[in-house]
Amino acid sequence: MKNKSIVLACAILLLIGCHRKWALPPEIQPSPREFTAFEKTLLQTSNGFGIELFRELAQEEKTQNLCVCPLSVSMALGMAWNGAGGDTKSEIQRVLGFGDWAPEQINQTYKNILDLLPNLDPHTVLSIANSIWYREHFPIHPSFIQLNQTFFYASVRGLDFNSPQAPQIINQWVNTQTRGKITEIIESEFIDPTTMLFLINAVYFKGTWMSPFDPKNTREDVFVSSEGDSLSCQMMHQEGEFSYDENETFQAVDLPYGNGAFSMTIFLPKPGHSIHEFIDSWTETQWNEWISRLHPVSLMLQMPKFKVEDKRILNNALTTLGMGIAFDPTKADFSPMVVKEDVSIEDNLFIQQVLHKTFLEVDEKGTEAAGVTSISVGIVSVRPVMRIDRPFVCVIRETSSNTLLFIGRILRV
Template identity: 25%
Template sequence: MRRRTTAALAALGVAPAVMLGGCAAPPELLRAEGVARADAAVAEFPAEIDALRHSAFTLGAAMLAAAPEQNQVTGPVSLLYAVAMLRAGAGGTTAEEMDKALGLPEQNLDAALNSLLAQWEEFDGDPGSVDEEEPPGKPLMHLANGVFVDAQTPTGDNYLRLLAEHYGSGVYPVDYSAPSTKAAMDAWVDRHTGGRITEAPGSYDPGNTLTLLNAVYFAAAWEQPFDPSATEDADFTTASGEKVSVPMMGNLVQAWYARGTGWQGLDLPYGDGFVMRLVLPDGGSPVLDQAGLAEVATVMDDAAEALVVLELPRWNHTHRQDLLPILRGLGLDETFGPDPDLEAIQQDASVTGAAQQANITVGEKGTIAAAVTQLDVMSGSLPPQPDIELSFDRPFLYQIIHLPTGFPLFLGTVMDPR
């Protein structure tokens, strides 16, 4: 007989009576009694936080490289927290692979991420309170971690305790076979993105037994807003060389400017240390790899303040990505393969899905953006994976053969199956 997750949660002080919710509202967050978030010394982990910054750029560069011809908006910090929550339950060669591929700090990973949360807490607030027509003068940055677990599947209590201590996440016990569970996940996403994203980005599988969710929401007014009356239609040359007419905002701004090798950059301030970093290549694609992003960061660290006549288009973009091929492409074959060491999470656990959805609106008054990352885990053996995918989506030949004699009873072609 399987031991229930109820037992593990009870050991953490969570009452079984409120285990399952049957409504579409997000289930109540169950925090383990006596397992408060660990104290986070903001300046205690400088080396680890520097490593995590590089990890975020590594993840962001990989996401950008996956769709270089599209309008993209990605959430590297969102993916970093989701992957780190998975790493918290990894062992053996799986943990080693994650650390090496992503450049994660060898020690104090969870404590350093908790320290980052502490640094950002002064900007936390309710995304639902933001008037998107009037972005807040003080930037609002909201980061949330959610852990949905199947109440009938044994889940490591030490793992749940670690997530409560360092990621501020409780546990949402659910029944994956119930339709209300997807609705509950969607409601969680909606709540933590202020309605900008209304559904969890991954496809829902009732066979899953654990889901890690991270949401990052950002809203801020420009320190020097653009005058809407100065916005005029102007030409924009697309990647294909086509010239199109778009609304182009105009402003005279005091900002940090620098020129690198083959590009120039501008840090356009919001306030309280937040900026939008704009990088304009002299030619070619604006998509940079991790080394390119690191170079931009280094050069912009020494940027000089300048008075800039700025023309910037408005944009409003949404982007969704399947993250499994991207993460495997970083060398995480074991972690996101059929047999990782995630025993600290659940027995025979493996990741069945990874996805992110993000969006951004940039206009004269400021910026609103949100990203949600979802990692799904299944306990038990995965169904067998096909060796080949074959689609007869073009003309083909067919035969009906009597195998003992090899004679073709019928032979034909399908040129148009209508």
């Protein structure tokens, strides 16, 4: 089941029944304070960005599981936005849905979200961490560092990127922040010599169902993939009262964690309606409407245990959404990241890659999830870079006549 198309939050089997009731979710315990109207607007806008990104990635590849952490991507891009200028900054701002909001408002709202979200439910673990790793001696601008330390609580460290220890140090941070669920974000032994810095966000979530499933009721069953294959799975069972809704195209159920501040909402397209059609038509407006229609219903719920580990490069999707300049080495403007008078290179900084990894596991107790987004920022050097780190051919010759003395094929060193 792991490698088939179970598109997250959209493919769970559930049946209606009239059996004993679980208590409805209690009222959410008060957060440290209420979200302001502006913060709610930013969060709703972030939802719009997340749905658009999910929809774009779903279009790129339709046969495998897909899992996205929009909050992680938004946080990493928010840090990059603080170091962008001109059209590059405007495009990132527009894609994230910030409109013409003032930078001070946006940064302060990110900070408030970091303060509030992890503290909404003492029974649910949510941690959000940001970091900046830059090449030692690279003249990174103090104001760029200060903005991200102040508003994103980013830890900042300069490293010798030429050392094989550098990827290990960064990966250890990722491993720690995700409680071992994502062990690395830099997969090569050495960092590309044209990479100047990494902006990394890590999100970790662990929630226990408000009404856990009884493992005694879990049994082997069948899950039908989008290709029509019958896959063996472990199906959990529970009967009770849930927030639920359905229309002519899908069923939806909401499963709360802890005190109800967080929940998993599942959308199940009805027979004759494909998962791809559902995702293609999904919008932020529909999301808000669907959630508002959930209401208490007595339900027989049958839901598979599942685990998803996903990896995506987001460059193409983000370009399609409208921030292509950031990836263009001839047009990108990240000059606010660097102290200009100290720069010994003439090339512009640009985003080389946005790498996104996620982990999600659902069982009888609840859910454990993690998401990491890494933005590598670098240069196109005026000097060609030749890194001999793979098989090559070497020739020893006499230079005036080009007489061949030795020819070697080197597969291992």
